[in-house]
Amino acid sequence: MSSTEQLKNDLTFDQVFKRIKTYGWYQVYFAVTIQLFCFCHAANFAGGLFSLGGLIPIYTCTDDNITAVYDKDFIVHNASAACQAIHACTNLTVENAWFSMYQEFDWVCQPANRISRLASFLPLAGAVGYMASGHLSDHFGRKWPAFIGICVSVFGGLINSVAPNWIIYYAVIVVQYLLQPMYHGAAFTLCMESVGSKWRIMQSFTFQYTLAFTYAGLLAYLTQNWRLNLAIVNALALPALVSFLFVEESPRWMVQKHRYKEAAKSVNKIARWNGRGDVKHTESDMKRIEMGSQAQKHHYNVFHLFSQKKLALYCLSQITTGICMSMITSSIMMNVQDLAGSPFLNISLVGLLRIWTPFAVIAMERYSNWFGRKPLFLGAQSLVFLLFATIIAIQVSGQWEKLHALATACALFGVAVEIGLVWVAYKTYTVELFPTVVRTIAMNLFSVSGLIGDVIAPQLIYLKYYWRPMPYAGAAGLCLLSILLGLIILPETKGKPMPDSLEEVKAGRLRKIDTNAAKELQLLSTETNT
Template identity: 25%
Template sequence: MSYQIAEQVSSEKLFTIDGLIRLGHYTIFLCITTEFLVLSQLGNMFYMVYAGAAPTIKSCGTYKFNSSMSSSDICKQIYTLNGNETCRSELEYDFKSMNVEFEYLCHNSKYVKHSISIQMIGAVIGSLIFGQLSDLCGRKPVLLFCVSGCIIFGFISSFSKDLLTATIYRTIIGLFNGGQIAAMFVYVVEMLPKKDRIWVTTLISFSPNVILLAMMAYYSQNWRQLAIVISFLTSPAILLCILSYESPRWLIQKGRINEAQHVLKQITRWNGRNDVTNDMIDEVIDAEREILREKRNRKNYYIYHLFHTRQLTTLAASMINYGMLFSMEKLPGSIYTNNIMLGLIRYAVNVASVLTDYTQGWFGRRVAHTVPLALTSIGFIIHFIIICSGLSTELEIVSRIATLMAFAMMSQIYIITGMSGNELFPTPLRSMCFSFLQVVGRIGVVFAPQLFFLADFWIPAPFVALIMFALSDLVLYLIFIPETKDQPLPERLSTTTDSISSQLPTKQLMNS
């Protein structure tokens, strides 16, 4: 009797959605679509790296400033000079930012940082609203609506007459951008085989697009043209989203069985899988239909359901990543060179992680999260020691490399955090979970531009804060997040009974 039950369970699990979805032509189409979406997300999220970059003040009237002087010392000199006579500042900059055009210099530059924080609040709200909507209305319509909003308001924002107007438009863009980030990653994970999720989402990520954005900024030369270029180059995403299919996992979960059946047939045909027959697809659909029949009272899930399980942690990665990101002008060297170096280092780390993950079974999500955070902490500690020892000028290259290396590791942290969240939570909550992680992260982004104002009290203070964030993230992840590598995506929210049953031995389950 036990043998028959075991054989029946085995046959029931023979055909699953994970088994039907394989790499193929539709995967290539999905990757192209994802690249345009990621470029839109990164372009709008990193836009203020260039549009909010503070220029270097070379002189004030006839008074020339020494190149070794810090920006705070220059500003103090200007205040002293303005107390005696009014002088006009001569600026040096790589990119004509809002700071330059609207003349937000020295203490007034904080208004640009405040603008960035307000824009990030839009991303927080967007992650909440559209993350919920993508679970209720579908991944595809939310993605299409959000990327269209980013493109349209991107064009409009280029005509802003002042910082306030630009902040309003860019906050609306942040709203849509937060929504498409929350929906896209979940959609892509649901459409990929489990063993290919990491390498696809790593290769098509923010890292290589950091380099593309640096090139776009270099040829744009000012914040207005950059906004137009980003919107123009990402506009094909609208057509690609229209041509893409809805997630079959979401359709099945919502009881739209016939649509899910049609989508699975189309995807398998696109992928050129001749070994998948209609009977196999029908078997998967029938199994899911039976599950839905057993659920007499179908219900929607909301954010509070995320706390049905303990497997969630609040991460500090955003404070580290965006705290450094929106203060890139403080690093020595060209802002374009620094961002290209950053993109190359990030991508090299990502590719190395992908290769290790694909070939080494021991390299799971926990290891992939721990190693980069440890290196981040070491990089910031080195920079902190250099500042405290007063050797910033002599060890400028070492400091620059250590900081960029620490900063670059955050790319891997974002990928692993998002992947863990998606692999832990079932389909009804997956998009909501990712959007909640985005909300927590975006709260960090809101405060990140203000982080380097701590240097007004003590110069190394921002890096002390960054070290603390990195170490707390490291500890919290190791305590709360289990290993999820090579695990099938859960389709339903587990109950207390389910969790207890899952811990029973196989023999006991068969007897029961």
């Protein structure tokens, strides 16, 4: 076989994206569309029952010239007595940061742990959704499951803005937890499969909530009402739904499904977006792309993720990190009233405190040979552990009131780094370690495991009334375990092509991109035109 024939057989998607521009206007368009959805998600989460929507007001009763104040701490520990006193009061004033669901739905008369129980049930619905959506997106594509999931999120938010009671509100949230996972897993995979390996780490920041949480905190402050907040944020997301319709299906997925003609059409559309309309790919070009022989003959499921020792160990590390991230995020966002300062400002700071992270990572990625996924993951996770350990030390030493502002700063910066840097490394590892045939199944399995953190966090928050450092201690412990597993198990994947089949993983295909790719691509172009 001649070198030219061998080159034809060895065509890869990294070479294809190099020809049509590894990062161009199409990838920018995709990134902007996803960011609009991030704005919607952040505002829905921040304004929901389990964050700002659950803020407990300060009730002040001035009957018989006696002033009685019922604040958060009293209500949580004496829910029944607070309910009776507040409802018996004839001269009652209510002070709250905004008009919350807690206030409107009269949650003061509900058991103190009901919100924690409701919050812990939702991940069970999410687990069902993630497991089903992983298979759906691997069998039916990335684009349309993602579109259905985001439609459920936006229209569910609009419905909840007029929910007559908390039962209807919660029922809609359950439906969202069942169907939204189709977006979260499929959209990230689609995004990463639509860019060359050189820019994957940059494109992963598309799903960051840096500006989104800043927007969420500001909008909550301006609206001062949970219903108005939900109506506005979801109405503003409607144009993004139209925008998503112009996103292309993953060429990688279509090749894996033998849909070579459609894959070529998708690649050519991306090329036109990027100003490379003169570069054409054909059905035969797509057939030349390397795919494992068994990748075309099986229907894959979650058990294939554990079919090799290497993949099983990757799963162990990723599952632990997923639980850790969810626990840290929930421990802060559901506990925002425990922090010093304005809750709206604290929500915004979660975004603002990580505004530097994309620039730092991209600079290190582009201009440093040693800085890859592993240093990013281990360095960021270690910083988070130290920040949460500091919070625990402040509380155990009895200096909480004196150093409340410092503890709040550690908490906010810790969660910003966790969902800024650690999240990027975690998600990038998932798409780079697991092959195309099981990639979204892996994404959704790890999202399911992450829900375990969402189940545990509300219970730890409730237990803080018995031992205050409990939420931070639980998060710090898992953070340390995540660091140890990552150090031992995870390889470096920077600059290496994503595998397409299980056979490639087994054979150890994580080779470096060929430095002579430009010459090879020129040869390919010449032969295609002859």
